[in-house]
Amino acid sequence: MNEERREFIKKTSFGFLAGIGVTSGFFLNFLMEKTDTSIWADKSIAGTIRWGMLIDMRKCIEGCQKCVDACRLAHNVPDFGHSRYQLEWLQKSPYHEVFPTSGEDFIGKERTGKLFPSLCNHCAEPPCASACPTQATFKRFDGIVALDYHRCTGCRSCMASCPYGAIGFNWSEPRPAIKALNASYPTREKGVVEKCNFCSERLLKGKLPACVEACAEKTLTFGDLNDPKSEIRLLLEKNQTMQRKPELGTLPSVFYII
Amino acid sequence: MIEKALKGNRPYWIWITLLLLVIAFGISAYAQQMRLGLSVTGMGDGVRSGITTMQYAFMAAVAASTILVVLPYLHDYKPFGTIVPIAQFLGASASATALLSLFIDMGKPQLMLDLLRYATPQSPYSWAFFLLTGYFLINLITGWATLGAERKGVPTAAWVKPLIYLSIPWAIVLAVVTGFVFVNFPGNHWIASLLAIRLLASAFAGGTALLLLIILILKKTSDFDAGREVTDKLVMLVTYAGSCAFALIGLECFARSQVLLLLWLSLLLGIASISVFFVPTWKSSISWLIAASAGVVVSILAEKGIALLYSSMGGIVAYTPTVKEVSVTLGVLALGLLFFTILLKAVVAVKTAD
Numbered sequence: 233m234n235e236e237r238r239e240f241i242k243k244t245s246f247g248f249l250a251g252i253g254v255t256s257g258f259f260l261n262f263l264m265e266k267t268d269t270s271i272w273a274d275k276s277i278a279g280t281i282r283w284g285m286l287i288d289m290r291k292c293i294e295g296c297q298k299c300v301d302a303c304r305l306a307h308n309v310p311d312f313g314h315s316r317y318q319l320e321w322l323q324k325s326p327y328h329e330v331f332p333t334s335g336e337d338f339i340g341k342e343r344t345g346k347l348f349p350s351l352c353n354h355c356a357e358p359p360c361a362s363a364c365p366t367q368a369t370f371k372r373f374d375g376i377v378a379l380d381y382h383r384c385t386g387c388r389s390c391m392a393s394c395p396y397g398a399i400g401f402n403w404s405e406p407r408p409a410i411k412a413l414n415a416s417y418p419t420r421e422k423g424v425v426e427k428c429n430f431c432s433e434r435l436l437k438g439k440l441p442a443c444v445e446a447c448a449e450k451t452l453t454f455g456d457l458n459d460p461k462s463e464i465r466l467l468l469e470k471n472q473t474m475q476r477k478p479e480l481g482t483l484p485s486v487f488y489i490i
Numbered sequence: 491m492i493e494k495a496l497k498g499n500r501p502y503w504i505w506i507t508l509l510l511l512v513i514a515f516g517i518s519a520y521a522q523q524m525r526l527g528l529s530v531t532g533m534g535d536g537v538r539s540g541i542t543t544m545q546y547a548f549m550a551a552v553a554a555s556t557i558l559v560v561l562p563y564l565h566d567y568k569p570f571g572t573i574v575p576i577a578q579f580l581g582a583s584a585s586a587t588a589l590l591s592l593f594i595d596m597g598k599p600q601l602m603l604d605l606l607r608y609a610t611p612q613s614p615y616s617w618a619f620f621l622l623t624g625y626f627l628i629n630l631i632t633g634w635a636t637l638g639a640e641r642k643g644v645p646t647a648a649w650v651k652p653l654i655y656l657s658i659p660w661a662i663v664l665a666v667v668t669g670f671v672f673v674n675f676p677g678n679h680w681i682a683s684l685l686a687i688r689l690l691a692s693a694f695a696g697g698t699a700l701l702l703l704i705i706l707i708l709k710k711t712s713d714f715d716a717g718r719e720v721t722d723k724l725v726m727l728v729t730y731a732g733s734c735a736f737a738l739i740g741l742e743c744f745a746r747s748q749v750l751l752l753l754w755l756s757l758l759l760g761i762a763s764i765s766v767f768f769v770p771t772w773k774s775s776i777s778w779l780i781a782a783s784a785g786v787v788v789s790i791l792a793e794k795g796i797a798l799l800y801s802s803m804g805g806i807v808a809y810t811p812t813v814k815e816v817s818v819t820l821g822v823l824a825l826g827l828l829f830f831t832i833l834l835k836a837v838v839a840v841k842t843a844d
Contacts, residue, residue, distance in 0.1 A: 315535065317529060317535060318535045319535070329803070332803070362612040362613060363613055363614070364615075365609070365610055365613040365615040366601075366604050366605060366607075366610065366616075367608055368608075383601075383608065384598065385598050385599075385602070385605065386596050386598045386601075387592075387596055387597070387615055388538045388539070389613065389615045389671065392539070396803075397536065397803045400535070401528075401538075401597065402527065402597070403527055403528050403533070403534060404526055404528075404529035405526075405527060422527035422528075422597070423527055423596070423597025423598040424597055
């Protein structure tokens with residue numbers, strides 16, 4: 233090829249690329265939808281809230297599934313009807329699964345024989361959030377460990393790093409597996425993970441999480457761990473409580489009285 | 491040089507047809523996985539990773555190990571000159587296979603490029619994607635440039651050497667960080683005390699043993715002979731790395747675990763294979779060398795597989811791979827082998843001045 237011609241093509245292509253680059257700098261919203269930022273105007277200041285939950289097992293009734301059912305309904309959690317694809321945001325599990333490192337020797341069966349509500353711990357140091365390669369799992373300003381279903385690539389790194397098994401994966405299409413569809417919360421698609429979000433969509437409207445509201449026995453107490461006058465803080469001060477696998481340093485925001 | 495892959499004898503074409511057949515099977519199984527989701531695999535609640543991840547882990551280890559050949563060559567150890575392009579192309583092919591294995595394991599593979607867009611420094615998975623892609627490009631480019639220069643009988647271009655230097659720390663980080671992805675380890679991978687060293691040692695042992703195996707197979711099936719000195723040196727490297735690796739894997743046999751028997755078996759196979767290298771008469775026999783290096787490869791592969799059986803919740807997972815899952819995984823392996831075969835054909839053609 234002619235040397236001059238080669239040089240010409242080289243320079244024009246560089247010029248063309250540079251042109252595109254500069255244009256995208258001038259028109260930031262090129263190809264992007266405009267975002268209305270006013271809805272965040274009254275958002276709380278970072279670090280001032282840390283939502284937490286206290287589960288008082290002295291009040292929990294055996295065989296009651298009201299919290300689990302309320303959670304399923306509130307978030308369109310699919311039921312694949314197969315233990316291998318089981319996916320729960322909130323479930324009731326035996327003591328040795330919830331507190332495997334706490335030991336159950338010499339503790340009375342009336343305390344360890346129950347089924348414990350278990351959910352995402354919304355850790356202050358969430359290992360899932362640091363394992364996620366796209367920041368689809370992230371810690372919010374209010375301590376909630378949230379998940380962006382649209383950004384999740386389905387790599388399941390979060391599942392491997394979560395010591396509580398709180399994250400579930402949609403091994404197949406979840407929509408046909410939803411028993412009763414709730415139009416006020418989005419459904420997910422196959423190939424993404426999902427987990428408890430502490431009902432952040434309800435908190436936004438000033439409501440308590442669905443599981444807390446559904447429990448007539450007041451087993452579940454929800455509140456701001458950073459507010460010394462909140463009910464949860466007063467209960468934490470007065471009672472001997474425990475967290476799941478505290479030795480891992482994840483600092484769970486869910487506490488138990490057993 | 492790529493045109494050399496279009497000429498070959500009968501066994502060569504049978505091999506290529508076989509690979510294409512396996513790839514076709516893999517693609518048809520993957521189409522079903524696209525439609526039905528990852529439920530076509532044997533994975534499920536508590537079983538987050540399967541044979542695809544095992545293949546990924548092993549291939550990433552193989553890719554990283556090729557640095558053991560490139561490094562002495564940079565220190566002017568001339569005999570390795572003949573196998574440096576083979577090692578580099580093995581590094582490129584293994585990286586590509588590892589990347590593809592990650593890809594077929596994703597729930598939403600269409601978001602693969604988001605891994606670049608939202609790259610996260612604290613996430614091992616994010617690093618693995620970046621390091622494998624980079625290692626693939628570095629090895630392919632430097633390998634191709636070195637081989638091309640040799641064919642034309644001109645000195646290698648000046649920009650090649652800095653790239654090769656870059657590949658040294660790259661490979662060492664690659665061996666460790668890609669391992670963090672598949673280990674079910676609650677808490678902090680980055681500072682788990684023995685994990686990183688063990689990943690490094692087992693990668694170097696398994697990968698170099700595989701390279702030795704490839705060189706011996708080439709000697710049997712083509713005109714290419716790397717020479718006694720090269721195989722001897724590779725045997726030495728496998729012995730060193732393997733001794734370290736099996737000592738570190740052996741430590742785990744003291745932990746209480748339900749897969750202890752499997753672990754013992756893989757460890758015994760590894761130690762027995764390494765022992766072959768210590769017997770002078772066996773060491774000079776090609777059949778013994780092939781058997782021993784295959785033994786090391788299988789043992790390291792088993793070690794990667796066993797690591798997946800540990801559940802992040804504690805205990806051991808119940809997992810049986812399905813036919814579709816095996817088809818997709820083998821399809822990826824065949825694709826990697828096809829890529830490697832084509833590159834290898836070019837190397838052999840240049841080296842034997844065909």
